[in-house]
Amino acid sequence: MPDVVVVGGGVAGLSAAWTLMQRGVDVLLLESTDRVGGKLRQAELAGQLIDVGAESLLWRRPEGRRLVDDLHVRVTHPAQLSASIWSRGALHPMPTGTLMGIPSDPSALSGLLTPAEVARAVAERPVESSGDSSLGDLISGALGDAVVDRLVEPLLGGVYAGHARLLSASACLPQVNSAVARGDSLISLASSAATAAGDRRHDPVFATLPGGLGQLPGILTERLRAASAVVRTGAVVRALNRVGTRWELTVGETRAPERICADAVVLATPSAPTARLLGPHDATAGSALTAIEYASMAIVTYAFGRGDVPSTMTDRSGFLVPPVDGQRIKAATFSSAKWPWLSEAASDVTYVRVSLGRHREEVSLQTSDEDLTAAGLADLGAALGTTLPRPVETHLQRWGGGLPQYLLGHQDRIGRVRRAVEALPGLEVAGAAYEGVGIPACIGSGTRAAEMLLPHLSHG
Ligand SMILES: Cc1cc2nc3c(=O)[nH]c(=O)nc-3n(C[C@H](O)[C@H](O)[C@H](O)COP(=O)(O)OP(=O)(O)OC[C@H]3O[C@@H](n4cnc5c(N)ncnc54)[C@H](O)[C@@H]3O)c2cc1C
Known part of the structure; x- marks a missing residue:
């Protein structure tokens, strides 16, 4: 016993x-x-074991660091590449200095947002919270809908596969709730977070194990x-x-x-x-x-011949997609560019993975593997503005009930x-x-x- x-x-x-x-x-x-x-x-794709679920450990939190220290295993970090947002048909650089999409400098959002949307964010308005409010409602009240739709949503989609206007601020980002309760500006909150992050800019943010x-x-x-x-x-x-x-x-x-x-x-x-x-x-x-409630999702990973892919697939770590544009994919990770261990382990293949599916949108996944795989590839090509080569191999992993929604x-x-x-x-x-x-x-x-x-x- x-x-x-x-x-x-x-x-x-x-x-x-x-x-x-x-x-x-x-x-x-x-x-x-x-x-x-x-x-x-993990699953094998084009002769290499790759992650088909979680792939990245937030290295700035102590729990994961402590565990890998205890286990005496080596970790490796992503390449220093920036990510993009695929919005209104174009890839925009991911704004820096945001707190889960809340800008520390809204004027730096021009390009991603229209001038009117930027002006609305700059003119932050006070908001009131009665008990538990959604992140989306608090942030859109303060900075306008566009900040939520085009910045907060894609970032939250990456973590929860959920919707900003349904997720609880106190459960997901309690500092937003506290700032609103104190009557503090969300821009100032993001600014303090950006300063704190800047102080630690030499510390890696994410990690993985060599091998995934x-x-x-x-x-x-x-x-x-x-x-x-x-x-x-x-x-x-x-x-x-x-x-x-x-x-x-x-x-x-x-x-x-x-x-x-x-x-x-x-x-x-x-x-x-x-x-x-x-x-x-x-x-x-x-x-x-x-x-x-849980969100279901699917991860499709494509293995392309290394020489066949456009440079836009190797010069950034990937991109996020705001749901408001109605695309089927919600994110793409250029895994071989992001993870040097993978690029070295499989030097003649370029791996790219896309994720599909958000909370309460299970219907979008109730289709054949072929349809999901083709949809991911079509969106990927549209985002990069090119017809992609035929992948050497493809892997689809469905995650029914993958992520709990707070x-x-x-x-x-x-x-x-x-x-x-x-x-x-x-x-x-x-x-x-x-x-x-x-x-x-x-x-x-x-x-x-x-x-x-x-x-x-x-x-x-
Ligand atoms: C596609 C995807 C990508 C993600 N990417 C990341 C990432 O990059 N970084 C990150 O930090 N987080 C990521 N996450 C989130 C993170 O991976 C999960 O939240 C976390 O791994 C959950 O761990 P867990 O042990 O709580 O639950 P689970 O991993 O769900 O484990 C629970 C286990 O319980 C077993 N079980 C269920 N019922 C029974 C039973 N009756 N008897 C015995 N066993 C049972 C299940 O089979 C399962 O193995 C991702 C999640 C998904 C779905």
């Missing part, structure tokens, strides 16, 4: 297991699919197993019951279920499975979890889940559904869940 069972082998669950193992706790990790990693995943970020789950699993932790794939956890002071998990097929007992459990699963497991113990938490009321919902969990000794939750969808936030939430369980285990 393990001390702790971690349910879910994404980066949050693996981080929880890693933290527990390092404290000498006997851990069993159960992952329902045939592979660990969750949203970190999708290597991380495998490395963690290897280290866990080497330290006698058990990591099982193909193990669906179907039910969670309280038996005395312990937890009993029902695992596997309904016809021949396996029962596993443990002193404590971490549920590091997306909100729907967590609701199924936690709901019977606290109906309020169950319905709060069920109310968390909609209005998110923090209340999470508060209800946290209160329910506090009342259930030996149980913790972790993962992207709660306080951050990025990998460092998920690592942090797994680590915290593990640390919260330690006093419970030592009392036992």
Whole structure:
């Protein structure tokens, strides 16, 4: 019988297991699919393993840095290339010095915005927030719709695949909410953020592992197993019951279920499975979890012959697309240009990936693989103003329910889940559904869940 069972082998669950193992706790990790990693995943394309899920670690947050330090793995950083925004039919340089698209100098947005739109942003207006407001409503009230439509939306689309006018400011960018509550200018807020970022301009912002970020789950699993932790794939956890002071998990097929007992459990699963497991113990938490919506998306990666691609595919890291223009792709990453490790590893291929799909737009993905692949290529060619060569190979990865949406009321919902969990000794939750969808936030939430369980285990 393990001390702790971690349910879910994404980066949050693996981080929880890693933290527990390092404290000498006997851990069993159960992952329902045939592979660990969750949203970190690799596939082979044109002879090279590439990331087809998450690809980039925000290096300025400490959680990811701490984990790779602990693991003694080397990281590598992107090339110093700028990105673009494909807006109104042209590629514009991505404005610098913005806070998730809030400009520190609105006059620098000319070109991307019309003169009238720039003038509206320059003449910032005070806004009022009553409780939880959407990021889009606060920013458009202050700086006009165009700043939201053409700058904030594409940047938020990159993180949440969501919509600025639906996402909660207090859950996604609390400093905006606080500035509005104090009556402070959003331009000044972005300006202070830009100054702070400028002070750290020599520190890399993002990182990956040589070989891709999708290597991380495998490395963690290897280290866990080497330290006698058990990591099982193909193990669906179907039910969670309280038996005395312990937890009993029902695992596997309904016809021949396996029962596993443990002193404590971490549920590091997306909100729907967590609701199924936690709901019977606290109906309020169950319905709060069920109310968390997810965005589905697809990543298409194209491998082109190195000599065949236009220079616009190699002189920048990629581009973002504002939804207001009605294009099907929401972003393109010129992976071989962005990641020197990839360019060196596959020197005769140029990899480019595009992402499609936003929150509540699942219908746009309900089409054949061929259609999505062709749509991505057509948009890519249109953005670059050229007919692209035929890719040598193409890979499509669908991510149904890929990213949780922190909609209005998110923090209340999470508060209800946290209160329910506090009342259930030996149980913790972790993962992207709660306080951050990025990998460092998920690592942090797994680590915290593990640390919260330690006093419970030592009392036992
Ligand atoms: C396409 C895409 C690209 C992204 N790019 C980036 C990026 O570049 N940088 C970044 O910081 N973030 C990125 N993100 C976000 C980030 O990758 C995720 O939010 C994060 O990896 C989620 O980790 P997690 O452990 O919380 O959940 P998951 O990765 O979803 O893992 C949960 C695991 O639980 C398992 N599970 C579910 N139910 C059960 C059950 N009943 N029993 C057992 N196991 C179960 C699942 O199979 C899954 O493996 C991206 C997300 C997507 C979808």
